[in-house]
Amino acid sequence: MPLIDTPVISEELRERFAQANNVLVLTGAGVSAESGVPTFRGGGNTTVWKGMPFDVISSAGMLARDLPAVWEWFNYRRGLLAALKPNPAHDAIAHWQTQFKNLTLVTQNIDGLHQAAGSRNVIELHGSIWRARCFECSSRHDARELKFDTGVPVCFDCGGNLRPDVVLFGEMLPAGAFEAAAMKAQTCDLCFVIGTSAVVYPAASIPEIARSAGAYLVEVNPELTPLSELCDEVLMGKAGDVLPLLDQ
Numbered sequence: 001m002p003l004i005d006t007p008v009i010s011e012e013l014r015e016r017f018a019q020a021n022n023v024l025v026l027t028g029a030g031v032s033a034e035s036g037v038p039t040f041r042g043g044g045n046t047t048v049w050k051g052m053p054f055d056v057i058s059s060a061g062m063l064a065r066d067l068p069a070v071w072e073w074f075n076y077r078r079g080l081l082a083a084l085k086p087n088p089a090h091d092a093i094a095h096w097q098t099q100f101k102n103l104t105l106v107t108q109n110i111d112g113l114h115q116a117a118g119s120r121n122v123i124e125l126h127g128s129i130w131r132a133r134c135f136e137c138s139s140r141h142d143a144r145e146l147k148f149d150t151g152v153p154v155c156f157d158c159g160g161n162l163r164p165d166v167v168l169f170g171e172m173l174p175a176g177a178f179e180a181a182a183m184k185a186q187t188c189d190l191c192f193v194i195g196t197s198a199v200v201y202p203a204a205s206i207p208e209i210a211r212s213a214g215a216y217l218v219e220v221n222p223e224l225t226p227l228s229e230l231c232d233e234v235l236m237g238k239a240g241d242v243l244p245l246l247d248q
């Protein structure tokens with residue numbers, strides 16, 4: 001990625017940042033790129049598994065056809081993630097949670113790095129790679145405690161097959177997650193969109209809801225996205241470089 005000049009934070013944004021009460025932050029894969037997590041599309045290197053593009057192996061169709069293969073793919077990714085640490089962008093957002101009266105953190109990421117940085121009550125729109133869910137009783141389990149003797153782990157409560165508690169392509173978001181985020185978007189006065197290509201819906205509609213409800217919309221991304229023209233400010237840079245500037 002070419003060297004990117006760190007953008008200047010405007011006086012307007014500094015004032016709004018100092019006075020904001022209700023802040024909403026939406027993050028995508030880019031916020032974890034500096035921790036070593038591959039992004040799906042722009043900027044970082046994209047992901048292919050055993051010759052299959054990520055949106056095939058991570059799909060509802062593959063889950064129905066070959067559950068062991070889907071577990072193998074998520075176990076591989078969990079293995080990669082286990083060694084990775086939050087970066088200054090995650091740390092800045094966790095710190096903001098102590099600064100603002102109300103900060104809502106909504107993420108499309110399944111990597112758990114926001115929580116590892118200390119963020120609480122994270123709305124995980126696409127689930128978490130650290131959890132499994134039962135097909136039968138829907139109970140959730142810690143993926144780190146699962147046994148893969150037969151390739152498919154079973155539920156500790158009912159013995160049913162478990163699946164990754166991640167939203168796969170072709171699936172609906174977890175009940176209530178989007179609604180909770182959309183409600184906060186309607187009442188926030190400052191909305192940050194950090195490290196997302198803003199092409200996957202309904203997640204990408206959250207900043208649109210915030211903007212049309214009158215929030216000041218700020219994008220942080222080294223590249224322009226379809227959302228950039230709607231934003232009040234676009235800070236073109238890496239999240240780990242840009243976010244700490246707001247606290248200075």
Ligand code: APR
Nearest residue numbers: 028029030033039040041042043108195196197223238239
């Ligand atoms: N800081 C900020 N942004 C970055 C950085 C960085 N260091 N590095 C890359 N980016 C930006 C890229 O320019 C790109 O716009 O992050 C964005 C990553 O986009 P995607 O890979 O499309 O990830 P995301 O928007 O989170 O994808 C949405 O799609 O594949 C599904 O379920 C998956 O949650 C994911 C969803």
